Amino acid sequence: MNPMTEYSADLKQVCGCSWAAKGADAEEVTKKVVSHAKQAHGLNEVPAAVAQKLQEAMRPVM
């Protein structure tokens, strides 16, 4: 495992917003997107379709 690897998800592919959620691991990225969905989109929970798009958008970055 490379400790320098982090994960990024381009939200353009997830909810249409123009920023990328980044975190040390997939769980951290997911938490940021869940919090963004609540604050920016008024969603108390992330719909399954959005969660699916998040999985597809998530990439490891060096």
Ligand SMILES: [Zn+2]
């Ligand atoms: Zn958004």
